[in-house]
Amino acid sequence: xxxRLRTTLGELLTSTTGKVGVAFLSVMVLISIYALTANPVxxxxxxxxxxxAWADNPKNVPPAWTGLFHGSxxxxxxxxxxxxxxxxxxxxxxxxxxxxxxVDFPYxxxxxxxxxxxxxxxxxxxxxxxxxSVTRPDGRTVNLYRLVAPxxxxxEPSPYxxxxxxxxxxxxxxxxxxxGEVSAFLQDDFGMSDQSGSLVGRVDDAVFGVxxxxxxxxxxxxQGAYRILVTARFQDENDYIGRVRFVVGGSQFGLMGxxxxxxxxxxxxxxxxxxxxxxxxxxAIMATGIGTTMGIISGYTGGKxxxxxxxxxxxxxxxxxxxxxxxxxxxxxxxxxxxxxILILFGWPGMTIVIRSMVLQVRSGQLVEASTALGASRWRxxxxxxxxxxxxxxxxxxIFFTPAAILAEAGLSFLGLGDPSIPTWGQILDQGxxxxxxxxxxxxxxxxxxxxxxxxxxxFVLIALGMERVVDPRLRTVxx
Amino acid sequence: xxxxxxxxxxxxxxxxxxxxxxxxxxxxxxxxxFSDRMLTAIVNEEVRGxxxxxxxxxxxxxxxxxxxRDHRQELEASYGLDRAWYLRLPQMIGRVIRLDLGExxxxxxxxxxxxxxxxxxxxxxxxMMLVTxxxxxxxxxxxxxxxxxxxxVGSRLDRVASLFAATSxxxxxxxxxxxxxxxxxxxxxxxxxxxxxxxxxxxAPPPEGGIPRLLDLMWHAALPVITLxxxxxxxxxxxxxxxxxxxxxEDFVTVARAxxxxxxxxxxxxxxxxxxxxxLTGLILGLASSVGGAILTETVFNWPGMGRLYYxxxxxxxxxxxxxxxxxxxxxxxxxxxxxxxxxxxxDPRVRYx
Numbered sequence: 001x002x003x004r005l006r007t008t009l010g011e012l013l014t015s016t017t018g019k020v021g022v023a024f025l026s027v028m029v030l031i032s033i034y035a036l037t038a039n040p041v042x043x044x045x046x047x048x049x050x051x052x053a054w055a056d057n058p059k060n061v062p063p064a065w066t067g068l069f070h071g072s073x074x075x076x077x078x079x080x081x082x083x084x085x086x087x088x089x090x091x092x093x094x095x096x097x098x099x100x101x102x103v104d105f106p107y108x109x110x111x112x113x114x115x116x117x118x119x120x121x122x123x124x125x126x127x128x129x130x131x132x133s134v135t136r137p138d139g140r141t142v143n144l145y146r147l148v149a150p151x152x153x154x155x156e157p158s159p160y161x162x163x164x165x166x167x168x169x170x171x172x173x174x175x176x177x178x179x180g181e182v183s184a185f186l187q188d189d190f191g192m193s194d195q196s197g198s199l200v201g202r203v204d205d206a207v208f209g210v211x212x213x214x215x216x217x218x219x220x221x222x223q224g225a226y227r228i229l230v231t232a233r234f235q236d237e238n239d240y241i242g243r244v245r246f247v248v249g250g251s252q253f254g255l256m257g258x259x260x261x262x263x264x265x266x267x268x269x270x271x272x273x274x275x276x277x278x279x280x281x282x283x284a285i286m287a288t289g290i291g292t293t294m295g296i297i298s299g300y301t302g303g304k305x306x307x308x309x310x311x312x313x314x315x316x317x318x319x320x321x322x323x324x325x326x327x328x329x330x331x332x333x334x335x336x337x338x339x340x341x342i343l344i345l346f347g348w349p350g351m352t353i354v355i356r357s358m359v360l361q362v363r364s365g366q367l368v369e370a371s372t373a374l375g376a377s378r379w380r381x382x383x384x385x386x387x388x389x390x391x392x393x394x395x396x397x398x399i400f401f402t403p404a405a406i407l408a409e410a411g412l413s414f415l416g417l418g419d420p421s422i423p424t425w426g427q428i429l430d431q432g433x434x435x436x437x438x439x440x441x442x443x444x445x446x447x448x449x450x451x452x453x454x455x456x457x458x459x460f461v462l463i464a465l466g467m468e469r470v471v472d473p474r475l476r477t478v479x480x
Numbered sequence: 481x482x483x484x485x486x487x488x489x490x491x492x493x494x495x496x497x498x499x500x501x502x503x504x505x506x507x508x509x510x511x512x513x514f515s516d517r518m519l520t521a522i523v524n525e526e527v528r529g530x531x532x533x534x535x536x537x538x539x540x541x542x543x544x545x546x547x548x549r550d551h552r553q554e555l556e557a558s559y560g561l562d563r564a565w566y567l568r569l570p571q572m573i574g575r576v577i578r579l580d581l582g583e584x585x586x587x588x589x590x591x592x593x594x595x596x597x598x599x600x601x602x603x604x605x606x607x608m609m610l611v612t613x614x615x616x617x618x619x620x621x622x623x624x625x626x627x628x629x630x631x632x633v634g635s636r637l638d639r640v641a642s643l644f645a646a647t648s649x650x651x652x653x654x655x656x657x658x659x660x661x662x663x664x665x666x667x668x669x670x671x672x673x674x675x676x677x678x679x680x681x682x683x684a685p686p687p688e689g690g691i692p693r694l695l696d697l698m699w700h701a702a703l704p705v706i707t708l709x710x711x712x713x714x715x716x717x718x719x720x721x722x723x724x725x726x727x728x729x730e731d732f733v734t735v736a737r738a739x740x741x742x743x744x745x746x747x748x749x750x751x752x753x754x755x756x757x758x759x760l761t762g763l764i765l766g767l768a769s770s771v772g773g774a775i776l777t778e779t780v781f782n783w784p785g786m787g788r789l790y791y792x793x794x795x796x797x798x799x800x801x802x803x804x805x806x807x808x809x810x811x812x813x814x815x816x817x818x819x820x821x822x823x824x825x826x827x828d829p830r831v832r833y834x
Binding site: 311314315316318319320321322323324326327328330331332403407410411414415416417429433438439440441443446447450453454457458461462465 | 493494496497500501504505508509512514646647649650651652653654655658659661662665666669678771772775776779780790791794795799802803805806809810813814817
């Protein structure tokens with residue numbers, strides 16, 4: 001048995017299709033291992049479907065590497081963070097800690113957004129105040145935002161802790177007070193009229209640019225080194241803030257871009273590997289396992305058992321899968337294991353029918369006749385003499401069945417019946433389709449997941465093709 | 481005699497399929513409590529209708545409520561709501577077969593009717609149009625190129641075709657559709673030409689007159705049909721090629737050629753005649769996937785047929801419509817299957833005389 005498997009694998013690796021297929025599969029397995037070790041098991045619930053985890057990412061932007069093919073320079077997403085102050089100023093009345101965040105800005109457009117977050121603020125008596133300002137390459141400084149930590153509540157013991165579990169976050173681009181500050185800056189430094197109202201949502205054009213009437217936005221990007229200064233003023237020397245963060249929202253992001261929630265698609269796609277392989281392999285192993293067992297029993301036992309199993313398989317294997325799968329997933333709930341069980345349930349009968357016809361040929365053979373004459377039990381014959389002859393074929397069918405299961409799950413997910421707690425490629429595609437990404441050309445959202453599904457399915461098809469010679473000895477090159 | 485028997489066996493199996501699906505659907509609905517909810521909804525609706533009618537004649541509020549309560553009890557008894565779900569299985573199966581499933585929750589036909597039967601009557605021809613068109617194109621294309629390929633097995637073209645067959649087998653219908661939409665978008669954004677509409681069945685507003693309307697319909701149907709053809713034509717061509725190739729190696733073909741028959745005659749009346757049954761088997765096996773392909777393709781292209789209806793029913797959580805559609809899709813599949821089985825008997829004399 002093991003020897004048979006070894007020759008099977010050896011034969012597989014002599015064919016080109018087999019080699020390519022096995023190579024692809026190895027890469028997929030490696031990526032799966034990486035995905036499972038690098039992500040928590042509850043990746044779907046904890047990260048993927050948690051908007052807070054992706055709040056600081058730009059929405060609907062293409063992969064970072066597309067910038068190489070783009071004429072003008074697009075903004076790279078950058079997250080600037082500081083824990084330790086760059087400077088501490090002491091005075092008699094207060095302590096001032098200044099956090100400096102430097103960013104190079106050589107781009108031809110303004111950031112898609114800017115945001116500021118503050119994690120942990122601890123004070124003894126008076127709440128600290130935090131101001132955010134930007135020093136530009138032209139030497140000008142723009143005040144952006146001012147924040148005072150919430151005052152102590154009644155009967156709350158000192159020291160007072162704020163923003164500990166949920167950091168304070170402000171989306172500067174859409175904040176009216178920021179628009180007011182920037183409008184004041186434009187009036188003072190460039191002599192422009194007051195336009196605080198119309199600046200909401202586009203302050204970044206002004207902060208990272210200079211007025212230019214010829215430009216569409218009214219501003220031309222100003223390239224160079226920017227420094228974001230976060231100044232925290234404390235009353236007590238023991239007061240402190242934990243971490244400040246300033247995000248310059250990019251117009252391109254990561255390896256695979258982001259979706260409309262700002263999710264890093266690369267992470268979702270990588271997590272899809274182990275899920276797809278698990279769905280495919282579990283379904284294939286179970287369905288071929290049950291199918292083979294039933295087929296051997298049916299073919300070898302004969303009689304009423306045979307007729308019963310065959311009629312049952314006939315009916316079951318003739319049911320069109322997708323409508324039933326849709327119905328059951330819709331009624332029984334969107335759980336991945338339910339889908340797998342249904343796929344197994346409808347997958348095994350086809351196998352049973354084929355195996356039975358093969359068993360019928362083997363049963364009348366001399367090997368079985370001899371074993372029967374030697375007094376071998378029925379189970380022993382089925383297990384030791386009939387099954388090994390089927391093994392290579394069963395193995396090939398198992399591989400052939402895998403892509404069918406992956407494609408079925410993907411189709412189901414695409415129709416919105418995927419298990420929401422486990423992100424799959426089909427679901428990513430479904431969300432891209434449902435939010436209209438297809439119609440506005442967000443190819444990075446809909447192209448890669450589909451391609452991965454096809455490549456995965458094709459990998460197993462290639463391996464199965466490579467196994468053709470194992471299963472059909474007539475195709476095998478003569479070698480003893 | 482033998483034809484009748486063979487047909488009877490096939491027919492019985494397919495009726496068994498239909499019955500198995502029905503039982504499965506109804507048992508699932510019953511065991512999960514969905515059928516109670518569906519029937520209660522129907523009863524509520526009828527009671528609401530009655531209330532409006534009775535309010536004209538019965539003025540007294542208490543009397544009206546009492547009368548309605550009686551009616552409700554009667555209705556519940558007639559729908560079997562007073563019995564456990566497994567006791568009304570036969571009745572429920574009957575309802576599904578007659579598509580007597582009441583009204584859709586939010587979905588409506590173009591005329592504004594929300595009766596499920598009317599919905600299906602409106603959507604069914606649209607799906608059939610799409611699927612049959614695609615099937616004819618696939619079959620014609622596959623036969624033509626399959627035969628062509630069989631005459632030059634092992635050539636570069638043959639290898640390319642095999643690769644294409646494997647790829648199209650692994651290509652999900654919906655993704656192929658999405659790619660086509662993306663492609664039309666790219667063409668639109670670079671050249672400013674809308675080659676094909678991204679979805680729907682008619683332009684809004686639809687053009688006046690018969691011929692422009694038909695052309696508009698064809699323009700909208702082009703991408704869905706291309707998608708359906710794309711996903712099935714590869715394996716179909718491959719089946720034809722392999723079957724023709726195997727048959728072409730038989731002795732009787734050599735004999736036919738030796739007799740000096742023209743190549744066309746040999747292909748048509750010797751090779752294809754013999755290869756037809758297994759080719760038909762390939763078509764039968766591919767049928768189930770084309771039913772699924774129709775659901776996904778219609779969803780992608782917003783083609784208002786039964787597949788799109790399925791998607792909309794899932795989105796609006798309308799279980800009655802989902803049940804009706806599951807049944808209809810199985811019914812279509814089973815009918816198509818049976819037609820092909822009959823055709824099989826016609827083309828394969830061995831089935832008739834063995």
